[in-house]
Amino acid sequence: MDLHVWSRKGRLHALLLALLLSGASATRVANNLRTSAQSIKDELNQLSSFDLRNKYHALDGVATSTQRAGSNPQGRFNDDDEDEDEDMDDKSFLLLGASSDIGKGGSDDNGKDFCLKNKYRKRTFKVVKEMPFSGLFPELKRTRRFEGSGIAYAKGSYWVVFDSLRSLGQVDLRFSFRGPFNKLVGPVGEESQFEGISYDNVTDTFFVLRESMEHEEHGLVPLTEELRLTEGGNNYEVLGRCIVPFALQDVNKGFESLVVFWRDGKRHMLGLCESNFCKTVLGPDPPGLQRGNGRLVWATYHAPEDEYDECRWDVQKVIHLPSDAYLLDYSAISFRGEFGADVAVVSQEDAAVWVGSFDWKEMEFVDTNSDGTRMGRIYHFPRTSECRKQYCNVEGVAWIDEDRLVVTSDKSKRTQDFRCMEKDQSLHIIALP
Structure with a gap:
């Protein structure tokens, strides 16, 4: 019998004993027992089916483990076995998780199925440490909105840009509460619309997007600003603003992340489109919502030729993300180390990260391993105890080392589930499972 039932039987016994000792009439005893029994029945009916299913799932696991004891001396599951999930690839598992988004017409039952899969254990990040931005900085400069969007490593710190501020956030490697080396650099100003940040180690400047x-x-296009820290590092100056003459269709679905690098004596950038195909997400059957069609734009810096000219980034190539990066949107990209092969791409809508490989010589993503298997994998942010999304606004990402990433979160939207509030406007350190 379930432990919930045993505890409630104890309540009935205690009530009966108290009534008998008080000398209550038989009618009063019967009425009190009837009322208490109905209350307990209602409590049992209201128990989450998810909680009960977890209990039965655990009991079933013990029984199954015992049955396998002949072939497994420890009588335990091997977490590396796929079990019933062996035929479910990353795409199917991602779609199962997406189908549980209640706010978008999903089913709660699908969410329960998602979290009870063994694949959930194998594809879910472990949260190492996290903190709201309002707890990181000793001085908040009278602001309470920290819409974290992009993050990059430079000069011994992590640097964060905020959609809501013109200040840059400098965070030391300890990620500590009110850390003495954490600070907001530059004026708060008005909303910046900054979505990404990258450091140019040749010129010792930052580029924000x-x-x-x-x-x-050129119409609707992305724009970069080049910034240089002033002496003392408490402020910055804007050195220039340059467009990327790449036509966009939606004002809120442009470039979400950038990486600046040098090759053959020239400065280059990679800009990640937020939507699929870099196309609109509006209207009937919009191409921007067709999963697995991510785009990364490679462009080369062109300096002004005279006082009448303006700087720009000339597009060299539109690079296709592999189809197994089957994401609904793309909010950030990060490479591990300069010209590193390991690459991470974040999806805010899916609360997931695709981790794959990039060939800098060919300027292409690597689709398959030498044995023909797919190179990339999709990992998920942990869900609540009810298997609901809670990391709903992940945006920026940067590698810490080969096993860990640091991620930033934007402010939750009014249209989102209230559970999204707990993890918003924060910095998260996560480990690959």
């Missing part, structure tokens, strides 16, 4: 702006000649 605005996902879109209206240009007289």
Whole structure:
């Protein structure tokens, strides 16, 4: 019998004993027992089917483990075995998780199935440490909104940009509460629309990305700003603003992340499109919502030739993400080390990260291993005890080492589930499972 039932039987026995000792009439005893029994029945009916299923799942696991004891001397499951999930690939598992998004017409039952899969254990990040931005900085500069969007490592710290601020966030490697080396650099200002940040170690400058702006000649295009820290590192100066003449269709679905690098004596950048195909997410059957069609734009810096010219990033190639990066959107990209092969791509909508490989010589993603198996894998952020999404606003990402990542979260939206509030406007350190 379930432990919940045993505890409630104890309550009935205690009530009966108290009534008898008080000398209550038989009618009063019967009425009190009837009322208490109905209350307990209602409590049992309200128990989450998910909780009960977890208990039965655990009991079933013990029984199954015992049955296997002949072939497994320890009588335990091997967590590396796929069990019933062996035919479910990363795409199917991702879609199962997406189908549980209640806010988008999903089913709660699908969420329970998602978390009870053995694959959930094998594909879910372990949270190492996390903290709201409001707890990281000793001085908040009278602001309470920290819409974390992009993050990059430079000069011994992690640097964060915020959609809501013009300040840069400098965070030391200890990620400590009100850390003495953590600070907001530059004025808070108005909303910046900064979505990404990258450090240029040749010029000792930062490039920050605005996902879109209206240009007289080229229409709706992404824009970068080059920043240099002032002496003492408490402020910065803007050295220039350069467009990427790459036509966008939606004002809120432009470039979400950038990586600046040098090759053959020239400065280059990679810009990650937020939507699939870099196309619109509006209208009937929009191409921007067709999963697995991520795009990374490679562009080369062009300096002004005279006082009448303007700097720009000339597009060299539109690089296709592998189809197994089967994501609904793309909010950030990070390579592990300069020209490192390991690459991570974050999806805010899916609360997931695709981890794969990149060939810098060919400027292409690597689709398969030498044995023909798919190179990339999709990992998921942990869910609540009810298997609901809680990391709903993940945006920026940077590698710490080969096993760990640091991620930033934007502010939760009014249209989102209230559970999204707990993890928003924060910095998270996560480990690969």
